[in-house]
Amino acid sequence: MNRLPRPERFILVDDNEADNVFHEIMIRRAGFTGDVLIFDNGLDALAFMRQDELRVPTCIFLDINMPMLDGFEVAIQAAPLLEGRETTVLVMLTSSGSPQDRERAAQIPVISGYVTKPLAAALVRDMMSA
Template sequence: MNNGKTCLLIDDDIDDQEIFTLVLKSVNPSISCIVAHDGVEAVSRLTSEATLNPDYIFLDLNMPRMDGKECLQEIRKIDRLRQTPVIIYSTSSEQKDIVETQSLGASDYLEKQSSVEDLKRMLAHFFK
């Protein structure tokens, strides 16, 4: 069981943030979800707040200021987060994005779901 785990969602889309956090709560209420609105904010917080040690990081690819691939590279430079699973969470189903993010250190790749039920199934499988 994932007692007291923390998930960091890095996504610039407010609707996607709300849906993700609500569905995650329904799948596993013991996981708390922290949100960063883009890669710049996420990297800044992860480098300056030593107590911010998420157990999982879900990362969108298409964001302003710093895209998901750049953000992933910066996260992988932070020693305490080298073993933290970073899961790409994107609308893109492009094979090149999947291959490239894996080569940059992504642990997994989840395509954003169009329905809440599909997202619930996906997260339930992930956090079983």
């Protein structure tokens, strides 16, 4: 997974409310005290990325299976907003262990990691110690 400056913000993009609650708990359990933003669909997340200057070191966790736009479509549409932004990392956080999904994620340059749910506090701690 690509490294970035210590995240000052996490963004969760997932239509599953229970997953979002659990993942925010794991982020907090890792010792993170900054902002955790939650979007339950890709359209709202993209709208935020378009209006935010993305200067704050941010880790975006993006689910694959969502209505309207799946995570791959969100990543492709977000690419022009994220390319060259060394303060932002986009990580697929999904229940899919499919080799095809993992390979597809690897083919999209702005996706810097692939994590199978559930998110573990240890992974977040590792990201924060970069």
